[in-house]
Amino acid sequence: MPSAINLHHQVRKLHETLNYHSHRYYVLDDPEIPDIEYDKLFRQLEAIEKQHPELITLDSPTQRVGGKVLDSFKQVTHQVPMLSLSNAFSSDEIEEFSSRIDDLLDHSDFSIVAEPKLDGLAISLRYENGLLVQAATRGDGQTGEDVTQNVRTIHTIPLHLSGQNYPHILEVRGEIFMPKKGFAELNTTQINNDEKPFANPRNAAAGSLRQLDSKIAALRPLDMFCYGLGLVEQVHPDNPLKSTHSEILEQLQSWGLAVSPEVKTFNTWQECIKYYEAILSRRSELPYEIDGVVYKVDNLEQQEKAGFISRAPRWAIAHKFPAEEAMTRLLNIDVQVGRTGALTPVARLNPVFVGGVTVTNATLHNQDEIDRKNVRIGDMVIVRRAGDVIPEVVKPVLSKRPEDAQPYIMPERCPICDSLAERVNDEAKSRCTGGLYCPAQRKEAIKHFASRKALDIDGLGDKLVEQLVDAELIHDISDLFHLNAVQLVTLDRMGDKSAENLINAIEASKKTTLARFIYSLGIREVGEATALSLANFYKTFEVVKTTGSEALQDVPDVGPVVAHNIETFFSQPHNEEVITKLLESGINWPDIIQKDSNELPLAGKTVVLTGSLSLMNRNDAKAHLIELGAKVSSSVSKKTNLLIAGEKAGSKLKKAEALKIEILNEAGMMSLFESHNI
Numbered sequence: 001m002p003s004a005i006n007l008h009h010q011v012r013k014l015h016e017t018l019n020y021h022s023h024r025y026y027v028l029d030d031p032e033i034p035d036i037e038y039d040k041l042f043r044q045l046e047a048i049e050k051q052h053p054e055l056i057t058l059d060s061p062t063q064r065v066g067g068k069v070l071d072s073f074k075q076v077t078h079q080v081p082m083l084s085l086s087n088a089f090s091s092d093e094i095e096e097f098s099s100r101i102d103d104l105l106d107h108s109d110f111s112i113v114a115e116p117k118l119d120g121l122a123i124s125l126r127y128e129n130g131l132l133v134q135a136a137t138r139g140d141g142q143t144g145e146d147v148t149q150n151v152r153t154i155h156t157i158p159l160h161l162s163g164q165n166y167p168h169i170l171e172v173r174g175e176i177f178m179p180k181k182g183f184a185e186l187n188t189t190q191i192n193n194d195e196k197p198f199a200n201p202r203n204a205a206a207g208s209l210r211q212l213d214s215k216i217a218a219l220r221p222l223d224m225f226c227y228g229l230g231l232v233e234q235v236h237p238d239n240p241l242k243s244t245h246s247e248i249l250e251q252l253q254s255w256g257l258a259v260s261p262e263v264k265t266f267n268t269w270q271e272c273i274k275y276y277e278a279i280l281s282r283r284s285e286l287p288y289e290i291d292g293v294v295y296k297v298d299n300l301e302q303q304e305k306a307g308f309i310s311r312a313p314r315w316a317i318a319h320k321f322p323a324e325e326a327m328t329r330l331l332n333i334d335v336q337v338g339r340t341g342a343l344t345p346v347a348r349l350n351p352v353f354v355g356g357v358t359v360t361n362a363t364l365h366n367q368d369e370i371d372r373k374n375v376r377i378g379d380m381v382i383v384r385r386a387g388d389v390i391p392e393v394v395k396p397v398l399s400k401r402p403e404d405a406q407p408y409i410m411p412e413r414c415p416i417c418d419s420l421a422e423r424v425n426d427e428a429k430s431r432c433t434g435g436l437y438c439p440a441q442r443k444e445a446i447k448h449f450a451s452r453k454a455l456d457i458d459g460l461g462d463k464l465v466e467q468l469v470d471a472e473l474i475h476d477i478s479d480l481f482h483l484n485a486v487q488l489v490t491l492d493r494m495g496d497k498s499a500e501n502l503i504n505a506i507e508a509s510k511k512t513t514l515a516r517f518i519y520s521l522g523i524r525e526v527g528e529a530t531a532l533s534l535a536n537f538y539k540t541f542e543v544v545k546t547t548g549s550e551a552l553q554d555v556p557d558v559g560p561v562v563a564h565n566i567e568t569f570f571s572q573p574h575n576e577e578v579i580t581k582l583l584e585s586g587i588n589w590p591d592i593i594q595k596d597s598n599e600l601p602l603a604g605k606t607v608v609l610t611g612s613l614s615l616m617n618r619n620d621a622k623a624h625l626i627e628l629g630a631k632v633s634s635s636v637s638k639k640t641n642l643l644i645a646g647e648k649a650g651s652k653l654k655k656a657e658a659l660k661i662e663i664l665n666e667a668g669m670m671s672l673f674e675s676h677n678i
């Protein structure tokens with residue numbers, strides 16, 4: 001039987017090992033061991049603790065699962081108040097801030113730290129002798145609520161600081177937030193359980209943090225980035241607090257706390273504004289919501305010199321992004337018919353400025369969404385436009401509902417061709433059953449066929465397709481190849497030169513690839529990656545066309561639904577007819593050379609794409625990498641063999657550099673493609 005000392009030692013070792021791997025997994029996003037190994041160690045610790053409950057400590061990794069249900073939250077007085085930030089909404093306001101700082105610092109030089117401003121909740125963590133003893137919300141800045149039980153369940157927050165040389169008392173301030181992916185999953189679960197979904201990740205994070213039952217909080221995907229300090233007492237003699245904010249953030253990281261990977265230090269405001277614009281353009285790609293950027297004077301002595309006004313520091317400011325939500329009147333609801341006949345209700349809105357643009361239309365998705373959100377025509381509604389995402393109606397403002405607000409029911413017939421609209425297989429959307437009889441579907445099919453990732457017909461934009469169909473010059477995609485310049489010049493605003501150019505572009509588009517051709521047909525749920533998989537797998541169109549749905553599932557990426565869609569598409573006589581006409585008109589592609597997939601140049605290699613590309617669209621780059629045999633992954637780990645880093649690559653590039661992974665810039669990627677005749 002192991003002695004008490006031995007057991008104690010074993011438990012401490014297990015804590016250390018589990019904390020190490022948990023930090024690698026949750027904070028560094030770079031797991032070292034498989035989950036199953038971690039689970040084994042965790043169960044080992046659980047087993048010891050079960051037999052010896054006296055060995056359970058507050059910082060044991062097993063204590064993250066939540067505990068007893070509280071009646072209410074205790075009040076906590078912040079010994080150092082939690083400050084708020086002044087806001088700036090324009091570069092002019094940043095300029096004013098900059099000259100104020102210049103005056104306050106007697107025009108001496110200073111550096112500025114720029115950080116993303118997370119849209120979450122401010123929190124203060126208190127560590128005593130390295131142990132997390134308290135977590136409190138901001139409250140009014142003086143007094144907050146004790147949410148320690150819930151905060152303990154957040155895996156990125158250490159229950160015990162790493163190393164030895166931390167201060168005796170350390171209060172760390174930061175933001176708790178819910179990543180977008182976890183938020184989407186949580187809302188799916190809420191809806192499936194007939195519970196109300198959360199309006200946004202911030203509300204979901206707030207609701208989770210204020211759960212009286214920490215077992216529920218433990219199921220919520222919360223995360224935290226640290227950005228500052230509160231009370232600090234008795235620093236370690238070997239490790240006094242650093243003299244700049246940026247170095248303090250590094251110190252916090254060395255103690256196991258998570259800091260945003262986007263933090264940067266600059267010497268000029270021009271660089272800060274560039275940073276703001278770069279982050280704003282990446283806002284929708286970031287895994288969490290941010291609502292601006294915070295600039296802080298880096299040097300702590302200079303911070304002290306600048307001082308405070310009421311509850312905000314004069315050495316920091318939040319440069320806010322344009323609001324992503326706004327309120328406006330829902331004037332009407334129209335129905336749009338998509339390429340596959342899906343009917344989408346579209347809200348016609350009183351124009352409103354949101355997310356940096358004026359929005360007049362927003363999607364309402366489908367009838368279930370209209371019912372769930374309880375939206376009526378005439379309502380004042382909250383509209384959201386995040387990044388490049390299509391604007392959507394979030395909810396009505398019920399307190400402002402006019403008496404004559406009208407409930408909306410989707411039409412039973414297609415508003416374009418009057419065919420019956422039906423909902424099949426529990427689909428959320430109803431679909432027009434008119435198929436290619438429906439001009440709306442035909443227009444969308446032709447737009448898709450001509451689009452860049454399909455046959456890429458230069459100059460054949462959406463408006464022109466609509467004109468061609470409305471003038472009955474074309475009925476389906478194959479008619480494009482029988483158009484002539486004389487017909488084209490009869491269209492509005494079409495001169496001789498443009499007509500000739502378009503005819504030439506249509507002719508040039510006949511030379512394509514098998515993958516593009518399959519994609520261009522617009523088979524439901526066959527995107528460019530699936531089209532490429534089909535082309536690489538079967539090599540000839542004839543085989544793709546004639547393979548049954550069961551065999552189709554042998555193709556990577558093709559599941560039963562997609563296989564069914566492919567088989568159904570090719571079994572329709574009118575599709576067969578159109579395809580025959582297309583092939584007769586001379587569409588062609590080079591043969592795909594039979595190659596063993598192991599012989600492909602990137603066979604067995606895992607590649608990650610990051611940053612923005614300017615020479616090639618991201619999806620095309622991904623498709624080409626797959627074509628060369630690579631497995632394309634979204635996160636960098638030790639298993640990554642190659643990182644393609646476009647402009648403004650951030651944390652993934654840093655991580656790849658740290659892991660000494662081969663890195664290619666965009667030009668390098670293009671040379672790689674060229675060398676393989678892509």
Ligand code: 5U1
Pocket residue numbers: 083084085115116117118122175227228294296313316
């Ligand atoms: N990134 C970041 N967010 N944020 C919020 N830094 C930061 N600093 C804050 C607040 C309220 O306050 C300190 C400047 C005191």
